Amino acid sequence: MFKKKNEMTCAQAQSLIDDYVGGLLDEESENLFNHHVYGCEACMEELKVNYSILTALKQLDAGEELSENFEGEVTGKVTAYVEKKRLHRILIRVAFGSLFVICVIFGMFLASVSSVYNDVTYSKNPEDTTVNFVYDGVPDYLDPVDKAISKYNSSAVNYIHSLKNSE
Ligand SMILES: [Zn+2]
Numbered sequence: 001m002f003k004k005k006n007e008m009t010c011a012q013a014q015s016l017i018d019d020y021v022g023g024l025l026d027e028e029s030e031n032l033f034n035h036h037v038y039g040c041e042a043c044m045e046e047l048k049v050n051y052s053i054l055t056a057l058k059q060l061d062a063g064e065e066l067s068e069n070f071e072g073e074v075t076g077k078v079t080a081y082v083e084k085k086r087l088h089r090i091l092i093r094v095a096f097g098s099l100f101v102i103c104v105i106f107g108m109f110l111a112s113v114s115s116v117y118n119d120v121t122y123s124k125n126p127e128d129t130t131v132n133f134v135y136d137g138v139p140d141y142l143d144p145v146d147k148a149i150s151k152y153n154s155s156a157v158n159y160i161h162s163l164k165n166s167e
Helices: 010-015 017-021 027-039 041-061 070-117 144-166
Strands: 120-125 128-135
Touching: 010 017, 010 027, 010 041, 017 027, 017 041, 027 041, 027 070, 041 070, 120 144, 128 144
Parallel strands: none
Antiparallel strands: 120 128
């Protein structure tokens, strides 16, 4: 039969029933045990019987009143465990899913921003518009041509001011 790498066999699960009922299993074994029993009717039956006997004996020993529904108790315990784990897995998946969506949206945002600003065309010769220089880097103040133009413009303005002042 198909068996996942970390799954328990029926023999392994049944050998752990006493320890499970006594709460003696480590986390890893308890996890595998719960998942096996949840999906295996035979072992669940075995667990119900053993749980009922062991718990009844313990309750008699302690002079406690006997539980009325041993089977329901143990099935509920296994089911609650497995469902909690499943919910946990779903939450992790949702978290990673949202992270993925956020990354995609951010990526699309970056792609759209860079395509909007790409390719600024400057003509090298105002007389001949076929001779162009195309800048496709980061725009505005990081664009060297833009920088050179504004520097030229401001020195021209300063020069005109200085001519006016010397009149
Ligand atoms: Zn089994």
